[in-house]
Amino acid sequence: MKLLTHNLLSSHVRGVGPRGFPLRLQATEVRISPVEFNPDFVARMIPKVEWAALLEAADTLHLVEVPKEPIQGYEHDERFLRKMHHVLLEVDVLEGTLQCPESGRLFPISRGIPNMLLSDEETET
Amino acid sequence: MAAVPGGRRSGLAAGARFFCTAGRGLEPFLMREVRSRLAATQVEYISGKVFFTTCSDLNMLKKLKSAERLFLLIKKQLPFNVSSVSKGKIFNEMQRLTNDDPESWLNAISIWKNLLELDAKKVKLSQKNANPLKRKVGENDIIAKKLKTERMQEIQEKKECQLEKQIEEETLEQGNFTTKRDKSQEELQNGGAEAVDTHNQNDLTFRVSCRCSGAIAKTFTAQEVGRVIGIALMKQFGWKADLRNPNLEIFIHLSDIYSVVGIPVFRVPLASRAYIKTAGLRSTVAWAMASLAEIKAGAVVLDPMCGLGTILLEAAKEWPDVYYVGADVSDSQLLGACDNLKAAGLKDKIELLKVSVIGQSPKAIEIKTVTNGT
Numbered sequence: 001m002k003l004l005t006h007n008l009l010s011s012h013v014r015g016v017g018p019r020g021f022p023l024r025l026q027a028t029e030v031r032i033s034p035v036e037f038n039p040d041f042v043a044r045m046i047p048k049v050e051w052a053a054l055l056e057a058a059d060t061l062h063l064v065e066v067p068k069e070p071i072q073g074y075e076h077d078e079r080f081l082r083k084m085h086h087v088l089l090e091v092d093v094l095e096g097t098l099q100c101p102e103s104g105r106l107f108p109i110s111r112g113i114p115n116m117l118l119s120d121e122e123t124e125t
Numbered sequence: 126m127a128a129v130p131g132g133r134r135s136g137l138a139a140g141a142r143f144f145c146t147a148g149r150g151l152e153p154f155l156m157r158e159v160r161s162r163l164a165a166t167q168v169e170y171i172s173g174k175v176f177f178t179t180c181s182d183l184n185m186l187k188k189l190k191s192a193e194r195l196f197l198l199i200k201k202q203l204p205f206n207v208s209s210v211s212k213g214k215i216f217n218e219m220q221r222l223t224n225d226d227p228e229s230w231l232n233a234i235s236i237w238k239n240l241l242e243l244d245a246k247k248v249k250l251s252q253k254n255a256n257p258l259k260r261k262v263g264e265n266d267i268i269a270k271k272l273k274t275e276r277m278q279e280i281q282e283k284k285e286c287q288l289e290k291q292i293e294e295e296t297l298e299q300g301n302f303t304t305k306r307d308k309s310q311e312e313l314q315n316g317g318a319e320a321v322d323t324h325n326q327n328d329l330t331f332r333v334s335c336r337c338s339g340a341i342a343k344t345f346t347a348q349e350v351g352r353v354i355g356i357a358l359m360k361q362f363g364w365k366a367d368l369r370n371p372n373l374e375i376f377i378h379l380s381d382i383y384s385v386v387g388i389p390v391f392r393v394p395l396a397s398r399a400y401i402k403t404a405g406l407r408s409t410v411a412w413a414m415a416s417l418a419e420i421k422a423g424a425v426v427l428d429p430m431c432g433l434g435t436i437l438l439e440a441a442k443e444w445p446d447v448y449y450v451g452a453d454v455s456d457s458q459l460l461g462a463c464d465n466l467k468a469a470g471l472k473d474k475i476e477l478l479k480v481s482v483i484g485q486s487p488k489a490i491e492i493k494t495v496t497n498g499t
Binding site for chain 2: 089115
């Protein structure tokens with residue numbers, strides 16, 4: 001699971017509403033692997049990023065050189081885009097957990113795939 | 126589509142006429158596709174086939190995503206009238222398919238050879254061994270054949286495209302893929318290209334694949350018709366029949382609407398994709414569905430019931446600058462999807478989640494949803 005995906009996930013345990021985001025990340029196995037750099041694509045993802053959630057997750061994974069916020073003219077700043085590219089796309093959490101901040105419910109990550117399935121009682125109506 | 130209209134040209138000034146078979150319902154997609162991808166003109170849809178004219182070369186033609194199979198057109202004419210005439214008379218009429226206008230046959234065959242030669246020259250220039258993904262063509266072809274519902278009279282043929290060898294009248298060993306490819310490369314390097322050019326018409330081996338539908342199918346079997354046409358061709362052009370591994374395949378479809386004759390351009394149907402290891406949904410349908418989502422660069426695209434990920438694979442190949450996410454509740458499907466992504470080299474473009482979309486959805490901005498889930 002890449003951090004860009006983590007940035008998109010929230011918990012929908014019953015009663016949690018918007019407080020189900022962001023999920024707290026814990027990783028036991030992380031893989032860093034190179035991904036082809038596409039500056040145009042990264043630039044388009046920047047406006048979609050929830051920065052607080054990203055920084056929290058990056059911090060848990062002890063990542064360095066993570067930009068704190070989008071800088072002016074980021075679309076043309078290759079250094080900035082490359083750092084974002086690395087954080088969002090090249091860090092893969094293979095094993096770990098995601099925790100709902102409100103209910104405490106744990107969602108396991110296994111083989112890089114987070115399991116968000118809820119039981120019937122847990123599901124929001 | 127991002128392709129340059131027309132793409133690379135085959136050197137034929139006026140363009141060649143082709144037709145494609147398409148699954149029911151996919152014809153509008155195919156018509157749109159040939160226009161945008163191949164700058165095709167004179168596009169017509171008649172009862173399960175899309176006819177069009179284009180100057181594009183084999184590489185561009187290979188990219189068609191909503192077609193089943195592609196053929197070079199030899200003849201299209203009015204259907205045979207089987208109502209009151211004797212069988213013998215109709216056989217005579219069928220022979221006229223080959224005898225009346227041999228020029229159109231020879232024309233089509235020379236266009237076919239040109240297309241292959243152009244492609245063979247590119248193969249010679251690239252000088253590389255077949256890449257690992259191409260091996261998958263063989264495997265996928267097996268799957269595609271099982272899924273195919275065509276009722277053609279075909280003998281199980283070898284899967285690879287033996288471009289360089291088609292012109293020589295050799296008996297081809299049923300060896301493995303790499304050996305043949307190496308051998309062909311050698312031939313090319315030894316001036317095989319010249320051999321292709323000086324091909325003698327009489328050395329051609331051929332096979333007729335015939336399909337009958339409608340009223341004509343009640344009176345004739347496909348084998349009968351195939352035999353009659355085959356014999357007529359042998360008499361007319363002096364070709365030799367080879368049912369196992371012919372240079373040239375002739376495809377005939379006789380229906381209530383038309384009589385169509387063509388040459389299949391590729392050995393492997395277009396619908397069988399080299400990049401899909403295990404097919405879920407049919408690739409042509411998956412591509413068509415992805416095209417409906419009007420995916421633009423920079424989008425986040427979710428398939429909430431992705432199964433083996435076929436729709437996402439087709440989408441990622443066509444619209445690469447996009448973040449794709451696939452979700453499913455089944456472990457086995459997700460494992461299969463993971464496998465597929467690895468085989469296609471798309472692990473970086475497509476993320477997977479185990480999620481039920483009933484009562485749970487990812488928080489996302491501007492998600493475009495594409496699915497086939499039931």
